[in-house]
Amino acid sequence: MxxxxxxxxxxxxxxxxxxxxxxxxxxxxxxxxxxxxxxxxxxxxxxxxxxxFSQFGTRIISVTPGRSDTAGMGTILSSVQLLTMADRNSLARLPHAEYVIPSLQGSGSIRYGERSRSTEIHGTSADFTRAWSFPLAQGRFLPDSGGGPSPAFVVLGHTVWQELFQGQQALGQFIRVSGQRFRVVGVMQSKGSMLGFDLDDMVYIAADRALSLFNREGLMEINLVFGPGTNATDMAQRIRTHLTERHGQEDFTIITQDEMLSxxxxxxxxxxxxxxxxxxxxxxxxxxxxxxxxxxxxxxxxxxxxxxxxxxxxxxxxxxxxxxxxxxxxxxxxxxxxxxxxxxxxxxxxxxxxxxxxxxxxxxxxxxxxxxxxxxxxxxxxxxxxxxxxxxxxxxxx
Known part of the structure; x- marks a missing residue:
């Protein structure tokens, strides 16, 4: 046929x-x-x-306290040595480390005059906007304290600024962050949401101020952005060796951005x-x-x-x-x-x-x-x- x-x-x-x-x-x-x-x-x-996740870059390494088989992602146990601002400052001196960002987050009330709002409070450092490409709409971001105590400055997310100041001038004004007095030095551009999390509904203060505000001794996370002169594997090993020498043991977890994305x-x-x-x-x-x-x-x-x-x-x-x-x-x-x-x-x-x-x-x-x-x-x-x-x-x- x-x-x-x-x-x-x-x-x-x-x-x-x-x-x-x-x-x-x-x-x-x-x-x-x-x-x-x-x-x-x-x-x-x-x-x-x-x-x-990729919009924040791919040359990122996150360090959290606790081993991944014990404490996990940021869960802090009493027997685990915490990640401190001293650890962050020492990591900043490593070769190829461009930005080292401490991270500490919680929630609290933000008040200006008769207006108040409950929102997220993010403790970070001066390099935050450069590391994550978060542009400012007004003013400037948190200044570098130079190793000393950070001033009581705050940067408002776009939604918080609109709710508290109704679109009016906020720079130089004083607000209450969880009862403490802070001066507004900047307002972020609208960044939108990521996975249902509103990036505009938060305020930013210095990490050492956040530790005091939340009555904590250690950071939730340290994020390191490395330069193009190395790769994630070598940089992760460099961080692991450095922190193990400081802590006497490997009581932390290192995750590269490539691993997270994969x-x-x-x-x-x-x-x-x-x-x-x-x-x-x-x-x-x-x-x-x-x-x-x-x-x-x-x-x-x-x-x-x-x-x-x-x-x-x-x-x-x-x-x-x-x-x-x-x-x-x-x-x-x-x-x-x-x-x-x-x-x-x-x-x-x-x-x-x-x-x-x-x-x-x-x-x-x-x-x-x-x-x-x-x-x-x-x-x-x-x-x-x-x-x-x-x-x-x-x-x-x-």
């Missing part, structure tokens, strides 16, 4: 009853549409999260794959539909099968005809579902431009391959049954 004849026979069976073919392919179409939509959402969320990307990729697997259940339902319809077709087309066998068609040719019909129905449904899903994604992008949606070519291609495979498996049983029919018995039954 020539390839052209094979195609004519397969396509004619699909065209003979277009409504049945459409309904048969509908299950696959719904499955493919579900997989495409869910994976586009999963990939969009993954890209959104990774991009948000772990985050792996987790979100697994979630996307899980979401795709959930959508793939619809494909299995579509495969059952193809199996059912193809089995029915065998009974309805017994005479056709007998005639093909009588004129010399082999069992292998019959098998290929029915398998081809099942695969074509499956691919027809897959293409229809994919086009419908892409149309829905386009509409959502116009209506909700902030929604992270990112169709993945990998999952689109994988969906087509899986649908073809499901069609092949679903059609295998009926096709094998058709190939075993005796031409005499098939014609006699008609």
């Amino acid at each position: 020539r390839v052209q004849d094979w195609l004519v026979l397969v396509l004619s069976s699909v065209r003979f009853n277009p409504l049945k073919s459409l309904l048969t392919a509908l299950g696959i179409a719904i499955g493919i549409a579900a997989v495409t939509l869910l994976t586009a959402l999963g990939e969009g969320v993954r890209g959104y999260v990774v991009d948000n 772990s985050l990307d792996n987790i979100l990729s697994v979630l996307t794959l899980g979401v795709a697997a959930l959508g793939g259940i619809s494909l299995l339902v579509g495969g059952v539909g193809i199996f059912t319809v193809m089995t029915t077709n065998i009974r309805e087309r017994t005479a056709e099968i007998g005639l093909l066998r009588a004129i010399g068609s082999s069992r292998r040719q019959l098998l290929s005809l029915f398998l081809g019909e099942a695969v074509i129905l499956s691919l027809l449904g897959a293409i229809t579902g994919m086009l419908a899903a892409l149309a829905i994604l386009f509409g959502l992008a116009l209506l909700l431009p902030g929604l992270p949606l990112q169709p993945s070519p990998f999952y689109l291609l994988l969906s087509l391959l899986v649908s073809a495979f499901i069609g092949l498996i679903a059609g295998l049983g009926p096709a094998w049954q058709a190939s075993l029919l005796s031409p005499i018995e098939a014609l006699r039954n008609e």
